[in-house]
């Protein structure tokens with residue numbers, strides 16, 4: 001496939017988000033021609049805008065990494081979350097289908113309530129705890145309804161450059177000698193955005209449409225992640241362990257919404273790396289002080 005051919009032409013929504021910027025970097029580095037409109041140029045909530053841009057670009061692949069990601073804010077502003085995560089996702093998928101493109105829509109482990117006490121695979125029934133999770137599940141269903149050639153890729157616990165969440169700001173916090181207050185309760189598998197971007201590319205290549213899981217293998221807690229990062233940096237960080245409920249978050253968090261990548265195994269694409277191996281690569285890429 002030559003660069004610039006329709007299959008290599010990608011329209012990316014959410015390109016300046018934490019995951020979007022790694023998709024730009026990784027996919028762009030492999031010869032994909034990527035158009036990534038800013039929200040001010042194309043708001044996914046406005047169907048006409050999305051259709052116009054999609055018709056102009058004529059992509060072979062449309063990636064939707066745009067989302068309302070304020071999990072706690074969604075509890076008090078559910079309509080805003082549903083507008084972006086449900087109707088916005090539908091707008092993107094409908095426009096993709098309209099030009100014959102496949103759509104890769106990014107979703108979340110928060111579609112699960114975490115009560116199973118084991119990792120969830122792609123064939124488990126969702127049951128979200130939060131308004132954010134409900135809005136993302138609504139988006140998944142709308143995407144599947146309007147675009148038969150869809151990949152709904154659920155990921156979890158993302159961290160990376162430019163992110164504002166716990167995992168992403170940890171590096172600066174440890175380097176700055178801050179006291180780190182971390183969740184000691186939830187079972188998590190911190191997932192580097194770059195590893196996720198690479199997995200998305202493999203998934204698109206399968207042409208196996210439907211739901212996929214893509215999160216780091218293995219598990220830890222956020223305390224374990226903070227300790228692992230501090231250890232690799234050679235820092236004696238002050239890490240204060242807290243119970244999830246003591247963190248005072250507006251939205252409840254699933255205790256265990258680990259994602260099992262059964263589809264990757266069944267289709268024999270490489271699994272996601274273990275969280276600790278991805279952490280090594282992340283720190284190397286960030287010019288860490290380790291070693």
Ligand SMILES: NC(=O)c1ccc[n+]([C@@H]2O[C@H](COP(=O)([O-])OP(=O)(O)OC[C@H]3O[C@@H](n4cnc5c(N)ncnc54)[C@H](OP(=O)(O)O)[C@@H]3O)[C@@H](O)[C@H]2O)c1
Nearest residue numbers: 014016017018019039043044066067069108155156157158
């Ligand atoms: N972060 C996590 O831990 C996590 C975990 C599981 C799943 N996910 C999913 O992964 C995906 C990417 O998340 P992320 O962490 O990269 O999010 P992010 O950093 O918050 O990026 C989201 C992007 O969406 C854009 N956006 C928001 N509303 C928009 C609109 N109406 N029209 C167009 N663009 C809009 C934002 O624009 P601005 O640049 O203007 O803000 C931002 O660039 C999302 O689907 C999220 O649900 C994330």
